[in-house]
Every structure is written in structure tokens, then in C-alpha cells.
Amino acid sequence: MNVESPVMHEGIIVSVSTVEIVSTTSAGENQCHTLAEQAKVTCDGKTCKLETLKVGLPVRITNCKQDASKASVVSAGRKQSIPYG
16 A cells, blocks of 8 residues: 655645635645644644634645545644745
8 A cells, every 4th residue: 555645735824714724835826725533733832723723824734644635734823934924
């Protein structure tokens, strides 16, 4: 079985709901991610709910190994070291 490594995306939050987050990349493209059931969501290092994240915050999103359309880790906040944020 060939399972790919998880893919990490970095960007700025454009919109967010209880189950979905949209971010923009440094190239200006929007990426939509659905939150996986057991996903970990943090803001400035503290656990939070996805819908509490604010538009405009830098974000780092890691996709699930098994399903690249789902986010397994969402890490947002001003403490993110995203060069264009």
C-alpha cells in the first residue's frame, strides 16, 4: 500500500466555518479544506475550535495522509512564521 506523506499548506485565512477553512496562498490562490473528524486546531499554540479563527490570520494546514481533501492539523495565529503573512 502506497500512502503519500501529508501535505502542508501555508497561507492567510479567507473564511472559516465549523467544518471548513479557506486560505489564500502566496500565489494568491484560494484553497478549501474540510476539517477531519479528529483534527487538531490551534491558535497561537492554544487548542481552539475552527470557527473561532479570525479572517486574516496566518495559517498552516496539514492534510490527512489517507484523504488529501481533509485537514488533520490547523495551526493559526500571529506567532506563525509565514513569510508573506
